[in-house]
Amino acid sequence: MKVGVVTFPGTLDDVDAQRAVRIAGHEVVALWHGDHDLQGVDAVILPGGFSYGDYLRCGAISRFAPIMTDVIAGAQQGLPVLGICNGFQILVEAHLLPGGLLRNDHRKFICRDQTLRIENSSTAWTSSFEQGQEIVVPLKNGEGQYVADADTLARLEGEGRVVARYVDVNPNGSLNDIAGITNERGNVVGLMPHPEHAVEALTGAGTDGLGFFTSLAGVLA
């Protein structure tokens, strides 16, 4: 599969995301925020970082980048899109996912190896996991507190659209311990923790993150 990784001004984790894609056996296509061309990719990753310096709101300016028009149109047609950390923030700003992400409730940046439970293993990005599987991947964010109004939250829970939940500790005040969610179709996933940093034993908290990238193989199958 060809997997596009978008670089915005201020993106940090695009290279790690590219590496994760390669290790998972896919071809990487580097996509530039200022282009209007998805170059025929089969899936898109919006990586982490501090695009546009987090000015205005995290993800608020990137959401209007030229390539986002194409990403949004693709997502609405079923193109798999994974937003990690700042990418998750861009997806909620683009209204591809509901709710919002606020500063952590304790107001400190957090960086730790975090246990997650995969709550929905039927999305384009989580089919390599078992339902209920617990994994450990790095978490690093300042604005990772997931919030949504009560109706939205009830709908997400009722429709099984919580993809991953924090286990043992809620690191940022997210409602219902939510670490990641998906859209109705299951092709768009937003995740606050960083699976792309856990794909090699040498450098990661392990290799638990790889499943997000190998899952894509099931999309075309």
Next chain:
Amino acid sequence: MPRVVVDVMPKPEILDPQGKAVLGALPRLGFTGVSEVRQGKRFELEVPEVTDAVLADIEKLADTFLANTVIENYTVRVEQR
């Protein structure tokens, strides 16, 4: 040149960690009697003239870009100078 001001505030039901941090500092600075602080943003937009069309555009700008209405409220007003 006329100025249009857009004020953006976190919705009342949304926790405002920045406001909480400011509130927490007040006693240390000797200020007492403040029971809550909410922190928002103020945008000052200079426009050649204020017309209904200009205000409608700014309303749209505020609604789609300056504020995220999932978590924030906004107001648009013309500043008299």
